[in-house]
Amino acid sequence: MEVRIDRRIAKTKAAIFQSFVSLIAEKNFEHITINEIADRANINRGTVYFHYSDKYDLLNKxxxxxxxxxxxxxxxxxxxxxxxxxxxxxxxxxxxxxxxxxxxxxxxxxxxxxxxxxxxxxxxxxxxxxxxxxxxxxxxxxxxxxxxxxxxxxxxxxxxxxxxxxxxxxxxxxxxxxxxxxxxxxxxx
Known part of the structure; x- marks a missing residue:
């Protein structure tokens, strides 16, 4: 049986990744915050934490x-x-x-x-x-x-x-x- 991924989840994760990569292009990883990632992805920080435990988890994924x-x-x-x-x-x-x-x-x-x-x-x-x-x-x-x-x-x-x-x-x-x-x-x- 094929596992289907909710499009909203995929879209949210893509926005988080895109936001994260754009911030990495601008500044040192150590200075990036979850708030900045969430703001740029136009979501709340709780949504980022729902998918990733912290910015290191996001980086690894x-x-x-x-x-x-x-x-x-x-x-x-x-x-x-x-x-x-x-x-x-x-x-x-x-x-x-x-x-x-x-x-x-x-x-x-x-x-x-x-x-x-x-x-x-x-x-x-x-x-x-x-x-x-x-x-x-x-x-x-x-x-x-x-x-x-x-x-x-x-x-x-x-x-x-x-x-x-x-x-x-x-x-x-x-x-x-x-x-x-x-x-x-x-x-x-």
Whole structure:
């Protein structure tokens, strides 16, 4: 049985997230208050507390939702219900996701009050790579953890550079060049 989410709840949560992200873009996370989030979302503070225990809970849920969306764009399901990892052939889907959500990622990566964001992004990327990395062929004689850490750090570093520099290259160019550099250095097959 499919669980249906009340549209009003979804709309309220979206307003809270949008309000929160806009405040993060303006000021340090530590200086943001629940009252400011509620005022900007045009709701009362009790509604924020109904959905989130505090601003740290809101931050964690916001990060979790966006990073899960990042992972979701890297996979698809075939006719047989099998999961296909789109990263095996291109970084383009995830780079386009970052491009579409530039405001959120720029706000999180540039806000000094949210150092955990980059760490969580790196952790999630590392886990995803660790699951999907092919250790055959050119990777056979290398340590899996070393290659995984290298790829995750390189990927997150490039994404961070690209976003914080207001995307000086197109998503297509970044995806193609990052893929090419990793392939040229035999990190990927």
């Amino acid at each position: 916001c990060i979790e939702e966006n990073l899960n969306q990042m992972i979701a764009v890297t996979t698809a399901t075939d006719r047989n219900g099998e999961t296909i990892d789109l990263i095996e052939s291109s970084f383009l889907p995830v780079m386009r996701y970052f491009e579409e959500n530039h405001h959120f990622y720029f706000s999180m990566l540039s806000n000094k009050g949210v150092p955990a964001f980059r760490d969580r992004m790196l952790e999630l990327t590392t886990t995803h790579i660790n699951i999907h990395i092919n250790m055959d062929g050119v990777n056979l004689n290398y340590n899996k953890e070393l290659i995984t850490q290298f790829m995750a750090s390189a990927f997150v570093g490039i994404v961070e550079w690209w976003i914080l520099n207001h995307m000086p290259l197109s998503a297509d160019d970044v995806a193609q060049q990052l893929w090419g550099v990793l392939k040229r250095n035999q990190v990927i097959n």
